[in-house]
Amino acid sequence: MATGESEIAVRAEGLVKSFGSTKALDGVDLEIPRGQVLGLLGPNGAGKTTTVRILTTLLRPDAGRAYVAGHDVLGQPAEVRRSISLSGQYAAVDEHLTGAENLYMVGRLYGMSRADARARARELLARFRLTDDSDRPAKGYSGGMRRRLDLAGALVAKPAVVALDEPTTGLDPRSRMDMWEVIGELVEDGTTVLLTTQYLEEADQLADTIMVIDHGKVIARGTADQLKAQVGGERLELVLAEPTDLPLAQQVLADVGSGEPQIDTHTRRAEVLVDTGTKALIEALRRLDQHSVVVNDVALHRPTLDDVFLALTGRAAEEPAQESSKSKKKVKA
Amino acid sequence: MTTLATAPQGGFGGALARTLSDGGTITWRNLMNIRRNPELLLSATVQPIMFVLLFAYVFGGSIGDDPVAYRDFLMGGIFVQTVAFNSAFTVIGMANDLQKGIIDRFRSLPMSNSAVLLGRTLSDLAVTTLGLLVMSLCGLLIGWRIRGSVTDAVLAYLMLLLFAFAMAWVGSLIALISGSVEVAQSAGFIWIFPVTFISTVFVAADRLPGPLQVFAEWNPISALSDSVRSLFGNHQLLPPTDAWPQQNPTLYALISCVVLIAVFMPLAVSKYRKVAAK
Ligand SMILES: Nc1ncnc2c1ncn2[C@@H]1O[C@H](COP(=O)(O)OP(=O)(O)OP(=O)(O)O)[C@@H](O)[C@H]1O
Ligand SMILES: [Mg+2]
Numbered sequence: 001m002a003t004g005e006s007e008i009a010v011r012a013e014g015l016v017k018s019f020g021s022t023k024a025l026d027g028v029d030l031e032i033p034r035g036q037v038l039g040l041l042g043p044n045g046a047g048k049t050t051t052v053r054i055l056t057t058l059l060r061p062d063a064g065r066a067y068v069a070g071h072d073v074l075g076q077p078a079e080v081r082r083s084i085s086l087s088g089q090y091a092a093v094d095e096h097l098t099g100a101e102n103l104y105m106v107g108r109l110y111g112m113s114r115a116d117a118r119a120r121a122r123e124l125l126a127r128f129r130l131t132d133d134s135d136r137p138a139k140g141y142s143g144g145m146r147r148r149l150d151l152a153g154a155l156v157a158k159p160a161v162v163a164l165d166e167p168t169t170g171l172d173p174r175s176r177m178d179m180w181e182v183i184g185e186l187v188e189d190g191t192t193v194l195l196t197t198q199y200l201e202e203a204d205q206l207a208d209t210i211m212v213i214d215h216g217k218v219i220a221r222g223t224a225d226q227l228k229a230q231v232g233g234e235r236l237e238l239v240l241a242e243p244t245d246l247p248l249a250q251q252v253l254a255d256v257g258s259g260e261p262q263i264d265t266h267t268r269r270a271e272v273l274v275d276t277g278t279k280a281l282i283e284a285l286r287r288l289d290q291h292s293v294v295v296n297d298v299a300l301h302r303p304t305l306d307d308v309f310l311a312l313t314g315r316a317a318e319e320p321a322q323e324s325s326k327s328k329k330k331v332k333a
Numbered sequence: 334m335t336t337l338a339t340a341p342q343g344g345f346g347g348a349l350a351r352t353l354s355d356g357g358t359i360t361w362r363n364l365m366n367i368r369r370n371p372e373l374l375l376s377a378t379v380q381p382i383m384f385v386l387l388f389a390y391v392f393g394g395s396i397g398d399d400p401v402a403y404r405d406f407l408m409g410g411i412f413v414q415t416v417a418f419n420s421a422f423t424v425i426g427m428a429n430d431l432q433k434g435i436i437d438r439f440r441s442l443p444m445s446n447s448a449v450l451l452g453r454t455l456s457d458l459a460v461t462t463l464g465l466l467v468m469s470l471c472g473l474l475i476g477w478r479i480r481g482s483v484t485d486a487v488l489a490y491l492m493l494l495l496f497a498f499a500m501a502w503v504g505s506l507i508a509l510i511s512g513s514v515e516v517a518q519s520a521g522f523i524w525i526f527p528v529t530f531i532s533t534v535f536v537a538a539d540r541l542p543g544p545l546q547v548f549a550e551w552n553p554i555s556a557l558s559d560s561v562r563s564l565f566g567n568h569q570l571l572p573p574t575d576a577w578p579q580q581n582p583t584l585y586a587l588i589s590c591v592v593l594i595a596v597f598m599p600l601a602v603s604k605y606r607k608v609a610a611k
Pocket of ligand 2 (some may be wrong): 048049050089165
C-alpha cells in the first residue's frame with residue numbers, strides 16, 4: 001500500500017465512460033475511507049455497474065483515474081485485483097462445477113495450494129450455509145444460493161476491499177436479511193465495502209455514506225439521515241370507508257403532519273408528510289376513532305428511492321424501483 | 334488485513350510457473366465441465382468416425398484401383414482433417430466461455446492473462462486425443478495399419494497433437510474476434526473447408542489447377558498428411574511434386590506448427606486483454 005493512501009481505500013476522480021452514444025459515467029468522483037461502506041444508489045442505467053467494473057479492472061474508463069488500496073486501476077491492474085474483489089450483479093459461478101469446486105478453483109487461481117484452497121472452500125461453504133449443497137453442480141442452485149456462492153467466491157482471498165453490485169436484488173426477504181448479516185460481518189472484520197443498490201432502505205441499513213447517481217452523474221452524497229432530510233420525513237396515508245369523513249381526516253392530518261394534507265375523494269385517500277413517524281400515525285388513528293371514523297387502510301411510507309429522486313431532481317426516476325415501496329410499514333385498520 | 338493469496342514470484346520464471354499453474358486449473362475446470370456434460374464429446378468422437386466411413390466407402394474406389402490400399406492411404410489425411418476441424422470446437426468453447434458470467438470472475442482475479450486461453454487449448458487437446466484414439470480404432474477396423482516403427486508412430490501422433498494445439502490457438506483468436514457465439518459458430522468452420530480440401534488430403538497436388546496446386550503444395554495440411562502417412566508407413570498413392578514442402582513434409586509441417594503457435598498465441602493473448610477491457 002502506497003504511503004499517504006492508507007486511510008483511503010478507494011478513490012476515483014472524474015470517471016467518464018461512454019458506450020457508443022450512451023454516456024454511462026459523466027465525471028464520477030468517489031472516496032471510501034478504509035473500513036467503511038459506501039452505498040452507491042441509483043435507478044436502472046444510472047451507471048452503478050459501470051463504476052464497479054472500472055474499479056475492479058473489468059472496464060477501462062475513457063477518462064479519469066481510480067486507485068484501490070493506493071494502486072492505480074489502469075497502471076497496476078494486478079495489484080488492484082489482489083486488493084479488491086467483486087460480487088457482480090449476475091453471479092459469476094461455473095454452472096457445471098459444484099459449489100465446493102467453484103470455490104476451490106477460485107482459491108487455486110489466487111495462487112493457494114490445493115490443500116489451502118480446499119480448506120478455505122469448506123470454511124466459506126459453511127459460513128454461507130451451503131455445506132449441504134456443496135457437492136451439487138451450481139446449475140441446480142436457487143438464485144439466492146448462487147448469489148451466496150458468488151459472494152463466497154469474492155471472499156476467498158480475504159480481500160481488503162469488496163465490491164458488491166446489487167447483492168440483494170431478486171432475493172427473498174430471508175435471503176436479503178442473510179446477505180445484510182454477511183455484509184455486516186465483513187465490515188466488522190475491517191473490510192472496505194462498495195455496495196450498489198436500488199433500495200434506499202438497504203443503503204440506509206448498511207452504508208456509512210450514500211452516493212446517489214443518475215445518468216452517470218453524482219446528484220447527492222451524504223449520510224442516510226442527511227439524504228432523508230432532503231426528502232422530508234415519512235408519508236402517512238389513510239384510506240377511509242366513507243368519503244364524507246374526508247374533511248375531518250384532512251383536519252386531523254393537518255394537526256399531526258408537517259405539511260399540507262393531500263385529499264383524493266375518488267379513492268377516499270388522505271395523506272400528509274410527517275416528521276414524527278408512528279407517533280403521528282397513532283395520534284391520527286386515535287382521534288379518528290374518537291369520531292367513529294372507519295379507516296380501511298393506513299400506511300406509513302418511508303421515503304423511497306422515488307421520493308429521493310423527486311426531491312433531488314424534481315422528477316421521478318425513469319424506472320421507479322418498485323421494490324422500495326415494500327419498505328413501507330403497513331397496518332391494517 | 335492478512336491476505337491468503339500468495340505474492341507473485343518475480344521474473345519470467347515466476348510468471349511462467351503462474352501461467353502453467355493457472356492454465357492447469359482452467360484445464361481442470363474445462364474437463365470437469367465435459368465430465369458433467371459428456372454429450373459434448375459426441376461430436377468430437379462421432380464426427381471422425383463419420384469422416385472415416387464416408388471417405389472410405391463413398392470415395393473408396395475413385396482414387397487408385399485397390400480399395401484396401403486406398404483406405405490405408407486415406408487415414409493419414411483424415412487424421413489431419415479431423416484435427417483441423419476440431420479447432421471449431423475451440424472457437425465455440427471459447428466464445429461460450431466469453432459470454433458466461435464466470436469470465437468476470439476470471440478477469441477480476443490476479444491470475445495469469447493467458448490462463449483462460451491456455452486452459453481452453455489444453456482441454457481441447459485432451460478431446461482431440463480422444464478423437465484420434467477413436468479414429469485409430471475405427472481405422473484398424475477398415476484395414477488401416479501402423480506399418481512403420483513404434484517410434485515413428487509415436488512421432489506421428491505427437492505431430493498431430495502439436496498441430497491440434499496450433500489450430501486451437503487459431504480457433505481462440507477467431508472466437509475472440511467474433512464477438513458472439515453465433516458469429517463464432519460459422520466463422521470457426523467456414524475457412525477450414527477450403528484449407529483442408531485444397532490439399533493433398535485426398536488428391537495429388539499435381540492434379541489441381543495452377544494456383545491451387547501451389548496452395549496445396551505449401552499448405553501445411555498437405556505436408557502434415559504426407560508426413561503422417563510416411564511415419565505410419567502407409568501407402569503413398571499420391572506422388573509428391575518437386576516443391577520443397579512436398580519433398581520435406583515432416584520438417585515443413587513442424588516448422589508450420591511452430592510458426593502458427595508463435596504467431597497466434599501472442600495475438601490471442603493480447604486480444605483477450607483488449608476484449609477484457611472493452
Ligand atoms: N457494454 C455496454 N454496452 C452498451 N451500453 C452499456 C454497456 N454497459 C452499460 N451500458 C449502458 O450504460 C448505462 C449505465 O449502465 P450500468 O450498467 O452502469 O447501469 P446500472 O446503474 O448498473 O443499472 P442497473 O440498475 O440496471 O444494473 C446504461 O444506459 C447502459 O445501457
Ligand atoms: Mg447494474
